[in-house]
Amino acid sequence: MAKKVIHTDNAPKAVGPYSQAIQMGDLLFCSGQISIDPKTNEVFTGDIKTQTEMVMKNIEAVLGAAGLNYGHIVKTTIFLTNMSDFATVNEIYAKAFKDAPPARSTVAVAGLPKGVNVEIEVLAHR
Template sequence: MTRQIIATDKAPAAIGPYSQAVRAGNTVYFSGQIPLDPATGTMVEGDIAMQARRVFENLKAVAEAAGGSLDKIVRVGIYVTNLGHFATVNEVMAEYFHAPYPARSTIEVSALPKCSDVEVDAVMVLD
């Protein structure tokens, strides 16, 4: 099986030794996205809703670079530093995903890169 590295300048460049996403066969594995502005490389300022929107915009850009869309995502992993943000992140996710929704986990963590309050990774299957 060959691996194809997915990269786009419409999402933030990796801040470590990893790729934005990797395609193996018809499956694309996304690295976690935090609310970095791809144009400036700086964190989006604002509340959890603004951060979550930037994260989902970044995921959307990587999905499109891989030849897919958010509708092709089958699994989402959400990491938040405060489960009190759960409802807001749900509301923002509903702006980007429509039924049938992907499988999902939401996990509270003690910290995220660059002091982000939210990070999201995903798995997408292409036809």
């Protein structure tokens, strides 16, 4: 089974040596998304609500490039620099998963790339 690189200009370019996503068979492994505007490549480090909305849009773009949507996600991992942002992130995140939300882990971290406060990675199944 060959791996297929998934790329879209509607999500931020990788900020390191990795792909936006890799498809292997029916599985899609998406790299963590942060609050970068794909049109300007500018990082947003302001309020957590806007950061999370940007992250979710970037995830949606990567999924779309593979012909998938939020309903295909089976597992997510959320990385937060401050657990006091947990409720706000949940509020935005929940909008994408009205029925049968995926399995999830949330981890507090000391820092994230580009000084953002939230990063979300997903695993999806076709």
